């Protein structure tokens with residue numbers, strides 16, 4: 001049937017493609033993708049040939065309208081270079097417009113690095129907050145960490161190997177005492193996951209400069225017994241000062 005199919009693809013190990021993803025990629029009329037070379041490689045692996053239409057962060061509203069037009073009579077799959085489309089990847093405007101225009105949208109679940117990292121880290125996961133990439137600029141990065149510091153949840157970020165040490169240093173300062181996990185090269189040959197204090201991870205990665213793709217996670221704030229609860233003290237002081 002015509003419409004838009006959001007198709008998650010592997011984040012490293014090609015064995016992680018789902019049967020349903022293969023079926024939709026085989027049946028669809030065209031595939032919208034970020035980097036046509038990356039998607040062409042996946043299609044070669046699956047022995048499929050399909051028209052590839054570029055759709056990425058630089059695509060214009062006109063590009064989007066052309067895709068939407070096609071979806072009225074054709075089935076179009078949306079994939080990203082790796083993992084689940086829309087998760088720190090292009091697509092949300094396309095999905096929104098398709099839904100607004102009554103075009104059928106179907107999403108096929110599959111790998112996403114954030115979830116693979118979270119399941120591997122051994123950090124509490126009853127609540128988590130995925131925050132995409134940390135800003136590159138120091139001030140913006142610190143501001144974001146401070147903004148997230150008190151949220152009672154594990155925080156998940158995408159990170160580059162080249163910026164990992166800077167981010168760990170910022171975390172050590174802005175969120176002292178928190179447990180941190182670095183999950184690298186997930187589903188690939190050199191998959192690794194390390195959990196520890198930011199200081200311990202800084203020491204490790206200074207001696208072993210990290211390579212590849214990274215998910216960085218920060219455990220929730222710990223309510224230390226005996227620690228001073230500033231909010232409780234303030235509330236108590238206000239109660240005390242209230243005229244009776």
Ligand code: SAM
Pocket residue numbers: 011012080082083084085086087088089111112113114157158159160183184185186187188213214215
């Ligand atoms: N949409 C993708 C997903 O669902 O996983 C994420 C796209 S985002 C542009 C790319 C970032 O995801 C990388 O910079 C890295 O932080 C993370 N990532 C992707 N694949 C990974 C892997 N195999 N191991 C660790 N992190 C990965």
